[in-house]
Amino acid sequence: MAFTRRTKDQLAQRVARDMFDGAIVxxxxxxxxxxxxxxxxxxEIVLHSENGILGMGPAPAAGDxxxxxxxxxxxxVTLLPGGAYFHHADSFAMMRGGHLDICVLGAFQxxxxxDLANWHTGEKDAIPAVGGAMDLAIGAKQTWVxxxxxxxxxxxxxxxxxxxPLTGVGCVKRVYTDLATFECTPQGLKLIDAVEGLxxxxxxxxxxxxxxxx
Amino acid sequence: MINKIAAxxxxxxxxxxxxxxxxxxxxxxxxxxxxxxxxxLEQGARDLTVVNNNAGNGDTGLAALLKAGRVRKIICSxxxxxxxxxxxxxxxxxxxxxxxxxxxxxxxxMRAAGAGIGAFFCPTSYGTPLAEGKEIRVIDGKPYVLEYxxxxxxxxxxxxxxxxxxxxxxxxxxxNFGPVMAMAAQRTVATVYDIAELGELDPEAVVTPGIxxxxxxxxxxxxxxxxxxxxxx
Numbered sequence: 001m002a003f004t005r006r007t008k009d010q011l012a013q014r015v016a017r018d019m020f021d022g023a024i025v026x027x028x029x030x031x032x033x034x035x036x037x038x039x040x041x042x043x044e045i046v047l048h049s050e051n052g053i054l055g056m057g058p059a060p061a062a063g064d065x066x067x068x069x070x071x072x073x074x075x076x077v078t079l080l081p082g083g084a085y086f087h088h089a090d091s092f093a094m095m096r097g098g099h100l101d102i103c104v105l106g107a108f109q110x111x112x113x114x115d116l117a118n119w120h121t122g123e124k125d126a127i128p129a130v131g132g133a134m135d136l137a138i139g140a141k142q143t144w145v146x147x148x149x150x151x152x153x154x155x156x157x158x159x160x161x162x163x164x165p166l167t168g169v170g171c172v173k174r175v176y177t178d179l180a181t182f183e184c185t186p187q188g189l190k191l192i193d194a195v196e197g198l199x200x201x202x203x204x205x206x207x208x209x210x211x212x213x214x
Numbered sequence: 215m216i217n218k219i220a221a222x223x224x225x226x227x228x229x230x231x232x233x234x235x236x237x238x239x240x241x242x243x244x245x246x247x248x249x250x251x252x253x254x255l256e257q258g259a260r261d262l263t264v265v266n267n268n269a270g271n272g273d274t275g276l277a278a279l280l281k282a283g284r285v286r287k288i289i290c291s292x293x294x295x296x297x298x299x300x301x302x303x304x305x306x307x308x309x310x311x312x313x314x315x316x317x318x319x320x321x322x323x324m325r326a327a328g329a330g331i332g333a334f335f336c337p338t339s340y341g342t343p344l345a346e347g348k349e350i351r352v353i354d355g356k357p358y359v360l361e362y363x364x365x366x367x368x369x370x371x372x373x374x375x376x377x378x379x380x381x382x383x384x385x386x387x388x389x390n391f392g393p394v395m396a397m398a399a400q401r402t403v404a405t406v407y408d409i410a411e412l413g414e415l416d417p418e419a420v421v422t423p424g425i426x427x428x429x430x431x432x433x434x435x436x437x438x439x440x441x442x443x444x445x446x447x
Contacts, residue, residue, distance in 0.1 A: 049387070067244055067438035068244050068386040070242060074242035074243070074441065074443045079386075085389055087389050087391070088267075089324075091321075092318030092321050096336070127294040127306075130292065130314055130317070131291050132316070132318060133316075138337050138340070139318075139337075168340075168341070
């Protein structure tokens, strides 16, 4: 049966649907940033930015940019009423001390048991850069990944064992993709949902790993 | 009388030695003490180890210091940016040593130095290439990696307002590494846009108390420029 991939916006909506009122959330650079545009109405989320912001708001209007108020991607943002600034050691204490409820990260690969690879492709001539990825991955109460399920070549990014250098071990709880949503457990992958028309068997074939029903 | 107000950046940076470890505040372009970096360039110290979150943007500031060949080693979390071409070329040609440190460890290792902590066990980087060769300890069933402090001979930071005792307040997210770097260095020089009379800064709002600051220099206000990301066409 035919199935359609979730668009980037639909994927962001799917992630946003699982956010809860009052959650303190860190959205990683790239795809996860879009989640902020799709939060369900009526719930209040506090966004954390690694460079010392809680209560981060949307981009300012053109002409109102203030480059002393930027996000982790170095782009201008705003501060919501109730927001606060703090220094880097406090900001990372919030992550590493387990004070963030949810962080959403992009990934190159995630293993069935929740190992994350998202900072380095392992190419010899690549300039390594880790930023706050390793701190975020292991620190939040829940680490969620948002990515396309397959590479451009059709290989699954959900794998038995990551071949790229690791960011963290067993730290990913959920993986939201354009085709399905998964939970990583010490016993392997559980399927939470899949796009309409994509059968369990077909999805297992694409991933190449057994998927338990949730 | 205590007077930490320096007459000029040149005065504040005089005596910086070759081989010094210099902690430089900032995240991207916010909080980068450009005037102090320019002063260090002029002052002439060489063979420096620089600690900053990034490794310079464009051709000015930290990038200019790198370009002038004055830095032997950089300790940072995120060197690669869209406009980090100066770093990229030096690193690729082997002229610059890089110690890559997860951002939280960078901050905490400096905090530890400032707080007199000999070392600490941290969960970040366990099981990754950045923990290779480091001591691991399992505490309450959870694995941790041993990390050592990063001490500076000199910290260069950018604040908003200060007084002659060295008390500082910052502006928005330009605060970032400033307060921990101020703690971690033997000497800390801060630029401010305004000097307050003693007692004028609200003591409830002082972020970095003067005990962590050696000298304060007033500079003319310049708006922070964009940097570190791809601008929309």
